[in-house]
Each structure stands twice: as structure tokens, then as C-alpha cells.
């Protein structure tokens with residue numbers, strides 16, 4: 001069996017004051033994947049990452065990184081992971097090249113083994129190597145943070161909300177860099193509030209809620225768990241009385257001639273829904289369908305956990 005990049009077993013954390021932030025968390029991050037860690041605010045994601053980073057002490061359970069237990073081999077465990085936090089932290093008066101060299105010094109990487117320029121190239125910052133870091137754009141600063149977390153060549157990198165507050169174009173750029181890192185063999189763990197980001201990038205996703213894992217599946221399996229689908233039909237005339245059928249879960253009027261009809265794919269299919277609309281005496285002029293997305297699954301799972 002190939003060992004996991006990160007193995008977490010029955011991890012618990014109760015903060016002083018009694019808050020139980022992690023309540024028996026168990027999962028593996030397989031090597032070579034982009035792994036998404038999702039959860040609503042306060043679910044325990046930062047606590048988990050901080051335990052891996054050695055910044056927060058766990059209450060019980062175990063965790064290992066690249067086969068190194070964080071208690072038994074803390075130095076090796078730390079050397080195996082690079083963590084990119086949400087905050088941008090580097091001295092604005094150093095250049096990107098100096099920033100990486102300083103960080104490599106901090107990690108004790110010998111000069112001969114440093115590859116600061118390679119990293120800057122990989123992050124698209126080569127031509128900024130000698131600029132003042134404070135003159136970089138927001139997206140460049142984030143990429144510099146990723147490069148900084150990579151100076152000791154860890155096989156695993158954790159990106160905590162890498163695109164929070166970043167506009168869509170920069171977000172796509174950062175996604176490309178994440179894909180590039182992964183293509184070079186780096187295992188990537190990503191926390192994000194943007195479900196579309198997880199859907200696009202992650203091979204596998206774990207969802208945590210109230211300190212527990214409520215799902216841990218390949219992304220496509222998770223997406224398959226969404227049962228609701230929608231067809232949007234444009235009709236030949238204004239609808240005064242919306243059509244009704246047992247296979248409809250919900251009918252909403254988008255405009256007088258356009259209806260969004262929700263159905264459950266485990267109970268019916270788009271063909272039956274469209275037939276029911278025609279049988280209601282309408283001719284269908286246009287049809288589009290909307291696939292359920294991760295957001296539907298996420299809401300269902302976190303809601304189910306809240307109610308259960």
C-alpha cells in the first residue's frame with residue numbers, strides 16, 4: 001500500500017475554555033492529489049491545519065505527514081509540508097528573490113540546494129525577482145507566498161483560502177499555478193470557501209462540519225450525490241396556471257413564459273419532466289438544464305449534519 005501524504009486518525013482538539021473544535025477527525029490525503037478541505041466558518045479547518053503546522057497542540061488522536069508522525073518525528077513532519085496562510089507575510093522591503101533566500105536560510109537549505117529562481121519562474125514571478133515585494137500586485141504577492149512555502153521542497157503543500165478576495169481572472173491564474181505544482185508531483189491540500197474552486201481543482205474533497213468529517217469522496221462521486229436537477233423551459237405563450245405533475249419537485253416562474261422546474265434525478269428524468277409540460281398543453285420553445293453542483297451537495301450535507 002502506498003502511504004498517504006497525510007494520515008489523520010481520530011484527531012480531537014478541545015481549546016482551553018471547552019470549545020471542541022475537532023471531534024474525532026479521520027481521513028487520508030492520498031499522495032499526488034489535489035485534496036479539498038471544505039467546511040463552513042468555524043468548522044475546524046484552521047485548527048486542523050495549525051495542528052499539522054505544529055502551531056496548535058492536539059488534544060488526542062494522531063497525524064502523520066509523508067509517513068512522519070507529528071509527535072514522534074516533528075522535524076521530519078515539518079520538513080515535509082509547506083503551509084500558505086491566508087495572511088500575506090513578508091518584508092515589503094525585500095525583493096522576491098531575497099524573500100525566498102531568507103526563507104531558505106530559515107529552513108537551513110544549503111546554498112547549493114536552493115532554487116529560488118526556479119521557484120519564481122514556476123510562479124510566473126521571474127521578471128519580478130529583483131523588484132521590491134511591496135510593488136507586487138495582490139495576485140503576485142499570493143504567488144510569492146506559495147513560492148515561499150516551497151523553498152524547502154516539501155512534497156505536500158497546504159493552501160489556506162488561496163484565492164479569498166481575489167478577482168476571477170487572478171483566481172484562474174492561481175488555479176493554473178496550483179495545477180502546475182501538482183503536475184510537478186506536489187500533493188496539494190486546499191481549503192476554500194469557493195465551491196467552484198474545489199469542483200475545478202480537487203481530485204477528492206473532505207467536508208468538515210462542527211469538527212467532524214461529514215463527507216470524504218472523489219469530487220465526481222460527491223457531485224453525483226446531488227439529486228436535484230433543473231430544467232428551464234421557455235414556452236410558446238404566457239403561463240397563467242403553471243403545469244403540475246407528480247415528477248416536479250418545484251416550479252418557479254422566471255418570466256411569464258419561462259419556468260424553472262426542479263426534479264429529482266433518482267425519481268425521474270428530464271424526458272418525463274418535458275413530457276409532463278407538453279401534456280399540460282404547452283409547446284416548448286427552448287430548454288436548458290442545470291446540473292447540480294457542489295454547492296447543492298455541500299448545503300445538503302452540512303444541513304443534514306446540523307439537523308442530525
Ligand SMILES: Nc1ncnc2c1ncn2[C@@H]1O[C@H](COP(=O)(O)OP(=O)(O)OP(=O)(O)O)[C@@H](O)[C@H]1O
Nearest residue numbers: 015017019021039040041042043044045046047048
Ligand atoms: N484559540 C482558540 N481558542 C478557543 N476557541 C477557538 C480558538 N481557535 C478557534 N476556536 C474555535 O474553534 C472552532 C473551529 O475554529 P477554526 O478556526 O478551526 O474553524 P475554520 O473551519 O478554520 O473556520 P474559518 O473558515 O472561519 O477559518 C470555532 O468555533 C472557533 O471559534
